[in-house]
Amino acid sequence: SAVISQKPSRDICQRGTSLTIQCQVDSQVTMMFWYRQQPGQSLTLIATANQGSEATYESGFVIDKFPISRPNLTFSTLTVSNMSPEDSSIYLCSVAGQVSGGAFFGQGTRLTVV
Amino acid sequence: AQTVTQSQPEMSVQEAETVTLSCTYDTSESDYYLFWYKQPPSRQMILVIRQEAYKQQNATENRFSVNFQKAAKSFSLKISDSQLGDAAMYFCAYRSVRVPGGTSYGKLTFGQGTILTVHP
Numbered sequence: 158s159a160v161i162s163q164k165p166s167r168d169i170c171q172r173g174t175s176l177t178i179q180c181q182v183d184s185q186v187t188m189m190f191w192y193r194q195q196p197g198q199s200l201t202l203i204a205t206a207n208q209g210s211e212a213t214y215e216s217g218f219v220i221d222k223f224p225i226s227r228p229n230l231t232f233s234t235l236t237v238s239n240m241s242p243e244d245s246s247i248y249l250c251s252v253a254g255q256v257s258g259g260a261f262f263g264q265g266t267r268l269t270v271v
Numbered sequence: 272a273q274t275v276t277q278s279q280p281e282m283s284v285q286e287a288e289t290v291t292l293s294c295t296y297d298t299s300e301s302d303y304y305l306f307w308y309k310q311p312p313s314r315q316m317i318l319v320i321r322q323e324a325y326k327q328q329n330a331t332e333n334r335f336s337v338n339f340q341k342a343a344k345s346f347s348l349k350i351s352d353s354q355l356g357d358a359a360m361y362f363c364a365y366r367s368v369r370v371p372g373g374t375s376y377g378k379l380t381f382g383q384g385t386i387l388t389v390h391p
Contacts, residue, residue, distance in 0.1 A: 188377055190379075199382060199383045199384050200362070205378060247314055254318075254377075259304075259306040259308070259364070259366070260316075260318075261318075262315065264315050265314040267314065
């Protein structure tokens with residue numbers, strides 16, 4: 158198993174500003190994943206962060222809006238840039254479990270943009 | 272691309288009773304993993320149960336069990352002896368079988384979720 162610490166747990170931000178969310182894992186992992194969960198909705202993968210290379214973004218998500226850093230095997234950040242109210246969501250980081258295991262998740266960041 | 276569908280936006284159950292949550296999926300892959308996750312109001316995603324597609328035997332974890340029908344691409348979750356603490360959003364999720372380091376290794380595709388209410 159993996160323990161994932163994510164912060165901040167919540168924030169209220171002004172539109173047009175940016176917020177960086179941090180994700181720390183208690184063990185080294187190859188890939189980290191960032192998901193978005195809009196209010197009352199399911200989880201949608203934003204991007205996969207692989208240490209030492211550029212993140213891989215899913216359709217509908219772009220690096221300029223959601224830049225990701227992955228400086229080492231235990232840490233990653235997701236920035237939500239130039240925020241608008243539509244970015245109000247829960248953002249979760251995740252790491253893969255064992256080959257047949259499910260993923261482990263941080264506790265999520267609840268972002269409200271006003 | 273794989274898709275996961277949960278057709279029940281909301282379900283309710285009386286405490287101590289049994290409830291079944293439905294999930295169907297679509298894939299062209301023959302081997303994969305399926306999961307049920309629970310998300311209480313705390314937002315924490317909690318793995319409830321997992322199933323490897325190559326295993327015919329349905330997975331069981333205490334009060335939680337699944338009915339895995341591979342040909343029908345169906346993966347339902349049965350909660351027995353429901354407890355107040357079971358109240359949460361439940362997500363069905365799919366994961367491909369890929370080698371570590373490969374593209375999208377560990378990526379999950381989620382269904383829309385089912386809100387479960389447990390009545391005392």
